[in-house]
Amino acid sequence: EDKVVQSPLSLVVHEGDTVTLNCSYEVTNFRSLLWYKQEKKAPTFLFMLTSSGIEKKSGRLSSILDKKELFSILNITATQTGDSAVYLCAVVRSGTYKYIFGTGTRLKVLA
């Protein structure tokens, strides 16, 4: 059975800390891995990773994929209270647009 597992389930840090969120997957016919940020309600797209070893960056956020070990990490440096959210990882199966989501990591950044 295909699955996506995120860790930790939750995390509390202080402003300025650096955090690493993990996403491992077991999916047949892997195509891409995506990261989303969910604050109050609707998720918003962060990154899509398809190739192993290529880092995607956006400001203080970065992500990388390891297709051999079947995982991805999302790094947030110099965290701010506005980074508080649930971070979702999803995998897309090749040849389809079917998404499998993990249950998310809840990040709380304290001032």
Add this chain to the structure above:
Amino acid sequence: EAQVTQNPRYLITVTGKKLTVTCSQNMNHEYMSWYRQDPGLGLRQIYYSMNVEVTDKGDVPEGYKVSRKEKRNFPLILESPSPNQTSLYFCASAPPAKPYEQYFGPGTRLTVT
């Protein structure tokens, strides 16, 4: 403003009473999808559509129907809702050039008693 809208945003209904949750996008996106989100289970895909009249099942399609008669609209139909369909529902759409960059609607919280 580019957006995905859902209606209603909140709904309490009773078992067996047919309902429709509407989803509309104004971005001319071809891809649209429905998800449900439950505590401890994350987001699970119900149905998706690659274009008008083209739909396919996600991981949890049982008890749901969809239709895609126009590009902008993708309604979710519960013919006979049951309490286990109580959930937070999200509609999403994505552009043809970037089908994985989904834009999510604000969500519909459905309670079936």
